[in-house]
Amino acid sequence: MRKLDWIAVDGGSARWRVWGMAGLHVLHQAQGDQTVRTLAPEDLEPVVMTLVEGWLPEGHTIPLLACGSIATHAGREKAAYRTVPCKPLGGAFINVPSRDPRLSIQVIPGLQQTRPADVTHGEETLIAGFLAQNPGWDGVLCLPGAQSKWVHLSAGEVVSFQTFLTGEMFALLSQHSELRHAVADGDAAWDSAGFTDGLTQGLDRPEWLLARLFSIRAEGLLAGLEPARARARLSGLLIGAEIAGAKPYWLGQRVAVVGESGLGELYAQALRRLSVPVSTHDAAGMALAGLVAARLLRTSLPSEPLA
Amino acid sequence: MRKLDWIAVDGGSARWRVWGMAGLHVLHQAQGDQTVRTLAPEDLEPVVMTLVEGWLPEGHTIPLLACGSIATHAGREKAAYRTVPCKPLGGAFINVPSRDPRLSIQVIPGLQQTRPADVTHGEETLIAGFLAQNPGWDGVLCLPGAQSKWVHLSAGEVVSFQTFLTGEMFALLSQHSELRHAVADGDAAWDSAGFTDGLTQGLDRPEWLLARLFSIRAEGLLAGLEPARARARLSGLLIGAEIAGAKPYWLGQRVAVVGESGLGELYAQALRRLSVPVSTHDAAGMALAGLVAARLLRTSLPSEPLA
Numbered sequence: 001m002r003k004l005d006w007i008a009v010d011g012g013s014a015r016w017r018v019w020g021m022a023g024l025h026v027l028h029q030a031q032g033d034q035t036v037r038t039l040a041p042e043d044l045e046p047v048v049m050t051l052v053e054g055w056l057p058e059g060h061t062i063p064l065l066a067c068g069s070i071a072t073h074a075g076r077e078k079a080a081y082r083t084v085p086c087k088p089l090g091g092a093f094i095n096v097p098s099r100d101p102r103l104s105i106q107v108i109p110g111l112q113q114t115r116p117a118d119v120t121h122g123e124e125t126l127i128a129g130f131l132a133q134n135p136g137w138d139g140v141l142c143l144p145g146a147q148s149k150w151v152h153l154s155a156g157e158v159v160s161f162q163t164f165l166t167g168e169m170f171a172l173l174s175q176h177s178e179l180r181h182a183v184a185d186g187d188a189a190w191d192s193a194g195f196t197d198g199l200t201q202g203l204d205r206p207e208w209l210l211a212r213l214f215s216i217r218a219e220g221l222l223a224g225l226e227p228a229r230a231r232a233r234l235s236g237l238l239i240g241a242e243i244a245g246a247k248p249y250w251l252g253q254r255v256a257v258v259g260e261s262g263l264g265e266l267y268a269q270a271l272r273r274l275s276v277p278v279s280t281h282d283a284a285g286m287a288l289a290g291l292v293a294a295r296l297l298r299t300s301l302p303s304e305p306l307a
Numbered sequence: 308m309r310k311l312d313w314i315a316v317d318g319g320s321a322r323w324r325v326w327g328m329a330g331l332h333v334l335h336q337a338q339g340d341q342t343v344r345t346l347a348p349e350d351l352e353p354v355v356m357t358l359v360e361g362w363l364p365e366g367h368t369i370p371l372l373a374c375g376s377i378a379t380h381a382g383r384e385k386a387a388y389r390t391v392p393c394k395p396l397g398g399a400f401i402n403v404p405s406r407d408p409r410l411s412i413q414v415i416p417g418l419q420q421t422r423p424a425d426v427t428h429g430e431e432t433l434i435a436g437f438l439a440q441n442p443g444w445d446g447v448l449c450l451p452g453a454q455s456k457w458v459h460l461s462a463g464e465v466v467s468f469q470t471f472l473t474g475e476m477f478a479l480l481s482q483h484s485e486l487r488h489a490v491a492d493g494d495a496a497w498d499s500a501g502f503t504d505g506l507t508q509g510l511d512r513p514e515w516l517l518a519r520l521f522s523i524r525a526e527g528l529l530a531g532l533e534p535a536r537a538r539a540r541l542s543g544l545l546i547g548a549e550i551a552g553a554k555p556y557w558l559g560q561r562v563a564v565v566g567e568s569g570l571g572e573l574y575a576q577a578l579r580r581l582s583v584p585v586s587t588h589d590a591a592g593m594a595l596a597g598l599v600a601a602r603l604l605r606t607s608l609p610s611e612p613l614a
Binding site: 081112113114116117118119146147162163164165166168169172173176177178179206207208209210211213214215218219221222223238241242244245246 | 388419420421423424425426453454469470471472473475476479480483484485486513514515516517518519520521522525526528529530545548549551552553
């Protein structure tokens, strides 16, 4: 019978996931309800512990390897970053002190880029997972999400990348702005026509974003714009503006979209309209593939304390 | 001694203001702490009442004339709007039932535009106040704020207008997004160099807005970007993107910026860089001037109940 010998944590996305591992095999998995972003630093370890405590054998220290914004949110504004161009994984892991002796916590360092200034918080691991599943792949990765990333990959290295605040903007606008009166919540049926409308506006005139946003509210008041349509329009508008802005990335390239299935398909749809050769890949599993790849590197890597 | 004969309310902006009037003379004034936006419809009248109750004579019904989003926030999603092109004031006021017999409440209708869909909620009254103080003025008005408006005025009429969600976006991003970790709060000293940096980025590449936003966070993490500088940069970036998008309004026109003093000056600074002839006008007082202009129209106007 296989025994737990390490724990993998994807703490970079809105919801975070935890796997109990025996080598390359998944013994257990769990998902945290709370987002990492809203956790107080001192609550991180206790929250991880509620998820994994039942898996831990008595009297052992189990290595826990995490990726994502967990390092910065653990109160380390200045986490260690590796500078591109470089492979997505490499260098030393970051040791995070744990209060419970049953866990030994390490975090995979993010990537940094100097100009324009940019950082990854977990995406480097997703990229490594993608490369593990698609060895030798060259081109551009699009990782849609709260902080969408466009990544230029060549010869197994991240050459450059660019983050767009698209998903976070969507959440803020639909939940907290004046637009919330016009926009349906996430349970509403998806309205493809609304998405296409917004996408066209965003792609054609990204510089009108701030104006087009208010039009959604105004059409709700004046023209009875359906809230479900308004929601899809908002999504299309923001994704369109992102893709228009990301033109230096996709122009003349092939693009692999790695996202949650629904969201990834929306990006792929937009890129196809621009005649960009595009493939879609489900993000589920890629974070774990990246964590496994990092774990496999581990034995040959020194582990040093974070200064 | 002058006696209170009407009450003027500017309920369209973040903070709202109330004046006790005798004809054209201000007898009293007060300011509401709570924003209209966050009030429940049923709380509007009680909150107004706490401000004005001390002014009300016994046994009389005092007319109260309000402008702003108070009508939509009184639970009337579909307030009456007047369609541009038209004068900023005119038509019937909207009667709002009041529970207290000492007040008779009316609201000035906003303006609507069909394509692109847009509405005013109080800005029509500000425009009327500006025209009362600058009779015969033709050109473009810029009204910066939570929902900035650009207005084409000709021969005393609003020809067209366009709203940008700039101020609201600034508030959301600086308080509720990932950027809140990088950006100082409103008490920080103003950083002109940061504003200029952001303005340049926003004006030159408005289509990169979603990417430039994240750069603020990344430079905070990587390059020690000062929070006060980050705040001014964010402001410049959004204002620059707005002004770039508003080019069809200001190109070849003279622009009057009507805003709270500090904010108006920032817009004027940006427009001067683009060689746009610009004048600045303090918004304080213009809402009251518009409410007075509306009151003067009133005797010749029918008042009809809101369907």
